[in-house]
Amino acid sequence: MPKVSGVLLDLSGVVFSGDDAIAGSLAAIDDLRSHNIPLCFVTNTTSAPLRGLLEKLQAIGVAASREDIFTPAVAACRLVKERGLTPHLLVHPNLLEDFDAPAAGTPDAVIVGDAGAAFTFEALNEAFRAIDGGAEFIALACNRTFRDGKGDLSLDAGPFVKALEFATRREALLVGKPATAFYADAVAHLGTPPAETVMIGDDVESDVEGALQAGLRGLLVRTGKYRQGDEGLIDPPPSAVVADLREGVDWILAGGR
Amino acid sequence: MPKVSGVLLDLSGVVFSGDDAIAGSLAAIDDLRSHNIPLCFVTNTTSAPLRGLLEKLQAIGVAASREDIFTPAVAACRLVKERGLTPHLLVHPNLLEDFDAPAAGTPDAVIVGDAGAAFTFEALNEAFRAIDGGAEFIALACNRTFRDGKGDLSLDAGPFVKALEFATRREALLVGKPATAFYADAVAHLGTPPAETVMIGDDVESDVEGALQAGLRGLLVRTGKYRQGDEGLIDPPPSAVVADLREGVDWILAGGR
Numbered sequence: 001m002p003k004v005s006g007v008l009l010d011l012s013g014v015v016f017s018g019d020d021a022i023a024g025s026l027a028a029i030d031d032l033r034s035h036n037i038p039l040c041f042v043t044n045t046t047s048a049p050l051r052g053l054l055e056k057l058q059a060i061g062v063a064a065s066r067e068d069i070f071t072p073a074v075a076a077c078r079l080v081k082e083r084g085l086t087p088h089l090l091v092h093p094n095l096l097e098d099f100d101a102p103a104a105g106t107p108d109a110v111i112v113g114d115a116g117a118a119f120t121f122e123a124l125n126e127a128f129r130a131i132d133g134g135a136e137f138i139a140l141a142c143n144r145t146f147r148d149g150k151g152d153l154s155l156d157a158g159p160f161v162k163a164l165e166f167a168t169r170r171e172a173l174l175v176g177k178p179a180t181a182f183y184a185d186a187v188a189h190l191g192t193p194p195a196e197t198v199m200i201g202d203d204v205e206s207d208v209e210g211a212l213q214a215g216l217r218g219l220l221v222r223t224g225k226y227r228q229g230d231e232g233l234i235d236p237p238p239s240a241v242v243a244d245l246r247e248g249v250d251w252i253l254a255g256g257r
Numbered sequence: 258m259p260k261v262s263g264v265l266l267d268l269s270g271v272v273f274s275g276d277d278a279i280a281g282s283l284a285a286i287d288d289l290r291s292h293n294i295p296l297c298f299v300t301n302t303t304s305a306p307l308r309g310l311l312e313k314l315q316a317i318g319v320a321a322s323r324e325d326i327f328t329p330a331v332a333a334c335r336l337v338k339e340r341g342l343t344p345h346l347l348v349h350p351n352l353l354e355d356f357d358a359p360a361a362g363t364p365d366a367v368i369v370g371d372a373g374a375a376f377t378f379e380a381l382n383e384a385f386r387a388i389d390g391g392a393e394f395i396a397l398a399c400n401r402t403f404r405d406g407k408g409d410l411s412l413d414a415g416p417f418v419k420a421l422e423f424a425t426r427r428e429a430l431l432v433g434k435p436a437t438a439f440y441a442d443a444v445a446h447l448g449t450p451p452a453e454t455v456m457i458g459d460d461v462e463s464d465v466e467g468a469l470q471a472g473l474r475g476l477l478v479r480t481g482k483y484r485q486g487d488e489g490l491i492d493p494p495p496s497a498v499v500a501d502l503r504e505g506v507d508w509i510l511a512g513g514r
Binding site (some may be wrong): 030091115116117118119120122124125128129132144147152153154155156158159160162165166167169 | 375379389420426
């Protein structure tokens, strides 16, 4: 096995849960940094803006800058700019600050995130009609579920993306995890060889399967939304399954085996 | 080709559109009846109760009794009774009258119809958690779209069923069209051989493909939600594609060819 040169960390369910740090995660991150292993954060959370994620990390005691966090909204903004699109946003109100103010004119793209309570029938129907009428269909993420602040499993963006895909018979362009381009951006930021870079996450598909498909290694933690048997849902299996980020970092510091 | 002995008619988009009869449909139904060809109505509309459908038919001048209309809600009620289930209903408020009042106790089944504006994030999340917790997952219908009263294409039950299937990794038990059992009930009511029975509808999947799979013939009308090219979406293709119910009945009276 190659050594581990860089680490990508999921946030919710790995570093923190709700507003609290997951036990051991801060010391684990400190350990990586004291060993000079570069790391950055790769999240599919689309119910909080980049600023909010940064504030939450700072509040629990993890130093991070904007450049250290990769979010689907940032990736989508770049795509919108590159393609000169006028997007219609079906996203959480909290996420709006990550996007430019809506431009005038008819939208030619629909961007769907975890809109939460903003997923009304009316809003979904409006998005459906725009996509059905020919607008680009961009999904920030396609995760099935997330564990909410109360600890309950909750519908994530994925089910609503699938609803719109079924209605329109079209496939969304996914910009967040597990999109290979999204992983490639984060790995390029670290400057480490993909095969020597480990993604650590609690979502066996977006985090682990996605990382493996992007040529990285993928570690599954049994915190956050993890449920027994999740590791059996993907083939090939995770590079390793660990109790939590603490154990994951120990695995890395032991040489990744 | 065998002769046509019986006819199943879809309602919305075939017999009426919004509150109005589709031109020629009343005379076409009269023609079938005057030729003593038994017919009944097989609808996947789950935003109106059986009483409402009957009233609408009577208002536009089509005589029909409760026994002549097959709806997913009626089929679901029978299933609930047979299996002794305690259902949680995620359906349109208008449809509630077709179900018994909610029984006490924890639901062990979730029934999803075209809930329209009642498809809130909260309601979908509640349904998700019940299904994820082990409740039976019953879909009244899985149509992608319908044409609403204003003539706009609108999200039907299907996208929301698919959302819940994706989130729970489970497959819904479908009771409405295109379920073969649903077609079998309607054909048994007519008492005609399936191969001599024609289903006429505007939904190429639920109406036409479903009928063909149930051993019936399937006629696609170019009214209602029909859009150019729909007939190419299924294989084998429709038995015939006709302008409207009037032309469909002419096809039948000409011997089904």
